[in-house]
Amino acid sequence: xxxxALSMAVLLVLFCTSWLTASAQTSTHAADAEGxxxxxxxxxxxxxxxxxxxxxxxxxxxxxxxxSKLDYLKELGVDAIWISPCFPSPQVDFxxxxxxxxxxxxxxxxxADFDHLASEAKRRNIHIxxxxxxxxxxxxxxxxxDSKSSRTSAYRDWYIxxxxxxxxxxxxxxxxxxxxxxxxxxxxxxxxxxIISIPSSPT
Numbered sequence: 001x002x003x004x005a006l007s008m009a010v011l012l013v014l015f016c017t018s019w020l021t022a023s024a025q026t027s028t029h030a031a032d033a034e035g036x037x038x039x040x041x042x043x044x045x046x047x048x049x050x051x052x053x054x055x056x057x058x059x060x061x062x063x064x065x066x067x068s069k070l071d072y073l074k075e076l077g078v079d080a081i082w083i084s085p086c087f088p089s090p091q092v093d094f095x096x097x098x099x100x101x102x103x104x105x106x107x108x109x110x111x112a113d114f115d116h117l118a119s120e121a122k123r124r125n126i127h128i129x130x131x132x133x134x135x136x137x138x139x140x141x142x143x144x145x146d147s148k149s150s151r152t153s154a155y156r157d158w159y160i161x162x163x164x165x166x167x168x169x170x171x172x173x174x175x176x177x178x179x180x181x182x183x184x185x186x187x188x189x190x191x192x193x194x195i196i197s198i199p200s201s202p203t
Contacts, residue, residue, distance in 0.1 A: 042079035042127070049086050049108050050095070063109040067117045070124050080127035086114075090140055096131075097138035 032041060053065030063086065073081065085095035086108045095105070104111055121128050137144055147155040162171035 038127070039080065043077050044080045044082050044129070045073055045076070045078040046082040046084070048084045048094075060107050062107070063104065063113040063117050067113075067120050070120055070126060074124050074126060078126060080129055081121070082129045082131065084131045085133055086130070090138055092138070096133050097136075097140075098133055099138040099140045100142075101132075101134075 047066060048061075049063065049066060050061050052061045053069050054061050055064035055068055056062065066081070066083070085098060086104055087095070087098045088100040088103050088105045089095045089097050090099060091097070091105075104114055118128055139145075143155045143158050146153045147159045147161075150156070164171050
């Protein structure tokens with residue numbers, strides 16, 4: 001198995017086995033007589049945790065705030081909540097630049113707080129789906145820091161690297177919104193990495 005395939009396998013295992021997705025797996029029963037899985041007829045409610053409910057009055061929404069509103073969500077007829085990224089992040093891209101897939105950003109609480117939320121949601125038969133961003137990471141993620149360190153690093157091919165057309169030059173002329181080129185110079189390596197959203201979120 002090549003390293004790229006192995007990396008995808010690792011991410012899949014993390015996704016499938018993490019406590020962060022456990023509550024989304026609580027039901028295997030069909031939702032109706034036709035045999036549709038539960039999510040095909042479910043009512044989803046998307047939550048951006050930072051602004052949804054603040055449990056400790058620090059001005060930032062958090063996981064305990066979400067837990068405090070589960071009865072309200074149940075009364076609305078919600079079957080599942082879709083939570084925007086709540087993993088550790090430098091927050092350059094509102095949490096979508098993930099620096100650690102195995103923890104909770106302190107501004108939102110702790111893994112224990114997530115366990116509490118998952119338990120309370122399960123008690124009300126509300127599924128939890130996490131916005132699990134795996135097509136890019138923060139440039140502060142340990143995988144990327146290792147990948148950019150040398151051409152022979154352990155995580156080198158976990159990201160897309162291409163040599164530039166010349167010293168300090170990007171590998172192509174692609175542009176993205178705001179007219180920023182899809183290529184950022186990353187010293188000390190003589191290569192660039194493709195950027196699909198912002199420079200702090202390499203692919």
